[in-house]
Amino acid sequence: MTIPSKLRPQGATPRGKALIRIGAASKSFALPKGGRFDAVRNVTLEVNEGDIFGLMGKSGAGKSTLLRLFNLLERPDSGSITIDGQELTALGKKALRDARQNIGMIFQQFNLLQNASVFDNVAFPLRIHGSHDKAQIEERVRACLDLVELGDKADTYPAQLSGGQKQRVAIARALASKPAVLLCDEPTSALDAETTRSLLQTLKDVNQRLGVTIVIVSHELDVLGAICNRVAVIEDGAVAEEFALNDGDETPRKTALGRELLQYARAANASATSAAKEAAHV
Ligand SMILES: Nc1ncnc2c1ncn2[C@@H]1O[C@H](COP(=O)(O)OP(=O)(O)OP(=O)(O)O)[C@@H](O)[C@H]1O
Known part of the structure; x- marks a missing residue:
């Protein structure tokens, strides 16, 4: 796929610079019977420009809540974004x-406007942000x-589209x-393997052609292993460990999930290499 240069994000910073900084962020929710539940606890993270950064962890670990802090869909009780x-x-x-x-x-469930055409769905954020130039929107x-x-x-x-579409x-x-x-909050969880x-x-x-930095939450290790260059393992709302997928062989991982992910990453690497070799022989 060729991505035209006009689609590149404006003002993109050079690759490798910290683009996102989460500083000691915490978020709790009120419990129905009183008291509060700490969903995100004192998380400090940096995501570099050009990263595909994965947030992994068991169900209920706090991944989605943490991701929603990144754009203030949830406002942290304390800390900086x-x-x-x-x-x-x-x-x-x-x-x-x-x-x-x-x-x-x-999002996992796409969250499209059902009564609007595909065109109008994509135009929606442009129109609500005050862009009135029809030709530019088009x-x-x-x-x-x-x-x-x-x-x-x-x-x-x-309604006329497949899940992948x-x-x-x-x-x-x-x-x-x-x-x-x-x-990306569980972007592939509702899709079959091929899609x-x-x-x-x-x-x-x-990510590679437009230079868009991606942060992805997924419980699917094969998904994270296939696309991330860096991940954080979230346990009980806190970062249990954080690592780059390409330094996995040198540094022993602290968490079982971290170790498991490396196996998926190696498998994804091996299959990409053999696909490239096959393509080179065609
Ligand atoms: N709006 C809310 N009100 C109360 N509790 C919430 C709210 N949102 C999340 N929680 C609780 O915070 C905890 C973390 O939820 P979160 O959805 O962030 O976890 P997760 O790691 O993304 O889980 P999953 O993989 O199952 O989606 C859970 O115990 C959840 O019940």
């Missing part, structure tokens, strides 16, 4: 709305739909405002 140099918790409503244009998000929506290979589906409605529309919508960051593979390839392309 800095994206592209802006501390989000310090921003007023309008400035936060603007800052969120730099942070796209996709150009941007078409470019985003081409990017996810759904250029021919602009006039169809979500719905998630592609969600990606196109998330990229419409040229964000530097894409947050998952092709969607992961799209996310890799978005």
Whole structure:
């Protein structure tokens, strides 16, 4: 897939620089019978520009809550959330709305507007952020739909699409405002294995060719092993360990999940290498 340069995020920082800083963030929820539950506990994390950063952990560990702190869908009780140099918790409503244009998000259940066409779903974030230039919206929506290979589906409605196609529309919508960051909450959990593979390839392309930094929550180790360069293992709302997938052989991992993930990453690497070799012989 070739991604035209006009789709590249504006103001992208050089690869390798810290783009996201979560500083000692905590989040608790009120329990129905009184008291509070600590879903995220004192998390400090850095995600570098160009990373595909995975948040892994058992069910209920706090992964989704942590991810939702990144764009203040959940506001932390304490701590800071800095994206592209802006501390989000310090921003007023309008400035936060603007800052969120730099942070796209996709969800397990796609969250598309059912009564709107594919075109209007992708145009939605542009229109609500005050873009009134029809020609510009048209150009941007078409470019985003081409990017996810759904250029021919602009006039169809979500109900007429497969799960994989719905998630592609969600990606196109998330990229419409040229964000530097894409947050993915269990993006492949509702998809079959083959559709998952092709969607992961799209996310890799978005990362490598557009330079979009990706943070992905998944309970599927094969998914994280196939696309992440760095991961954090979340246990009881805290970071149990954090590591780069390519330094796994040298450093013993602290957690069982960390060790298991490395096996998946090696398997993904081996299959990518053999696919490349096969392709080279064709
Ligand atoms: N809005 C909320 N109100 C009360 N408790 C919540 C709320 N959101 C999350 N929690 C609780 O916080 C904990 C962490 O939830 P979270 O969804 O972040 O976990 P997770 O690691 O993403 O789990 P899963 O993989 O099952 O989605 C859970 O015990 C959950 O019940």
